[in-house]
Amino acid sequence: MPGAVRSVGPRPWREAPIDRDRLIRAIGMAVEMPEPGIYRVRSETAASETYWVNMRDEDVPLCDCGDTTFRDTLCKHALACLLYHDDPRAWHAVMRVIQRAFHSGGLGLTIL
Numbered sequence: 117m118p119g120a121v122r123s124v125g126p127r128p129w130r131e132a133p134i135d136r137d138r139l140i141r142a143i144g145m146a147v148e149m150p151e152p153g154i155y156r157v158r159s160e161t162a163a164s165e166t167y168w169v170n171m172r173d174e175d176v177p178l179c180d181c182g183d184t185t186f187r188d189t190l191c192k193h194a195l196a197c198l199l200y201h202d203d204p205r206a207w208h209a210v211m212r213v214i215q216r217a218f219h220s221g222g223l224g225l226t227i228l
């Protein structure tokens with residue numbers, strides 16, 4: 117029902133803050149979409165491990181990892197799917213991370 121308040125379960129991701137560290141880990145993750153709205157994301161630490169993300173409800177990505185299941189956060193796997201889909205909010209967050217790193221000298225770039 118539109119406008120209904122969710123008392124339990126994952127929050128619509130647009131209401132959740134994007135965690136910087138999870139976002140950085142999401143960049144470059146291998147994402148496949150074997151069927152519409154269903155994604156397979158390869159673990160960054162063990163390539164043989166995969167996580168499944170259901171984004172059929174675009175407001176509430178569901179992943180089978182611990183972050184989503186136990187901590188109700190927007191996990192790095194869901195973030196990887198949003199980046200894969202060129203989601204503007206996710207990419208805007210990436211650009212903020214790059215800008216901050218650039219201004220703090222963290223990218224090791226030199227302005228000529």
Ligand SMILES: [Zn+2]
Nearest residue numbers: 179181191193
């Ligand atoms: Zn996850």
